[in-house]
Amino acid sequence: IKTARIYLNGPDKACKATEALCAVARRDFSPNSKCSHEYATSKLKEAVKDSSAVMAMKYFPNLLEHRDIINLACEGKITALYFYEPSCEHGPFLSQLDHNRLQEYHAFGIEVYWVSGLNGCLMVHTMRDGMGYFVLPERLADFHKSMLFAFYGSNLRLSGDGEARLGNLMDALIAFWGQSIGIVTGGGSGVMEQANTLARTRGILSGANFLDITDQSMTTDVDFCQVFQATCRHSRQKWFEVASFPIFNVG
Missing domain, CATH: 3.50.50 (FAD/NAD(P)-binding domain)
Structure with a gap:
């Protein structure tokens, strides 16, 4: 320096x-x-x-x-x-x-x-399945070997019971696949934020494909992410192809 x-x-x-x-x-x-x-x-x-x-x-x-x-x-x-x-x-x-x-x-x-500035961390760019992501360096190996699930939803929050069921689903996935799994969301508030937080607390990968939407806050509970201007709304969908399974929630 x-x-x-x-x-x-x-x-x-x-x-x-x-x-x-x-x-x-x-x-x-x-x-x-x-x-x-x-x-x-x-x-x-x-x-x-x-x-x-x-x-x-x-x-x-x-x-x-x-x-x-x-x-x-x-x-x-x-x-x-x-x-x-x-x-x-x-x-x-x-x-x-x-x-x-x-x-x-x-x-x-x-x-x-x-x-x-999103999460106050240094992130390194890497490619997976033809798509580039920014990943925390300490989770880089996990990112490349983990099976990913895409969690779709909206900025509507789940009820307490709904959040508990979502947590139970993640626990069941971990019981079946082990810790080498992760999730990717749209990075917004509501269901997406809840899913990212639940993943982080369980020690599995938490990721997001952020889109420039002015009326929606952004979650910071991520180990990997990508960021897209509003003009990339459609092309951004391709980045969810890193996930093997989609899971749809409210919204």
Whole structure:
């Protein structure tokens, strides 16, 4: 850490573009863009010319940053990437393009870590059945060997008796399959939150596929998760395919 070098986005000289113009133009990566698109990743080649490095970024890389990182990875110069926020505009949620980039980082051998504000933990990205998930490092082996159950429901909470029956179901699954099982939910409140909490208290894997829904709180009782912007509502369903069995609850 003491020898880490800090690079900032933006041109070395003062930019003439107004903040309003930058907000509009920064999504245009064509040569005609009014934004200079000068990112810190373009300045790293000199810094890593003699050795490989680990990168730490505030936000998950955009298209041009991704290009620079992949180019450096091809030369064996970038071994790992840490980021703090998935998106500057969408907070803790990734776009479909971001998910594609995660798969490419995996393919090029770059380890990706998320310093997650959702649960206050460091999570590592890994692939299972063609889908990428962020997992607590200490549960990584369990994630790859456990049978998963998808618990579907809504933000309606179960009654006390209903929650007890749900707990009894999990106990029965554990009795039959052992501790090497886990659940994955939509990550919201109500039944989903109850299922995640019950799984966590029983020591089995608790996971969630979070979707950017403004009127719904998010559970933090997770050992693994993935995050999706609202535009990924349909493609997100594919991530539930890591589960072998669906279980439907109220809602």
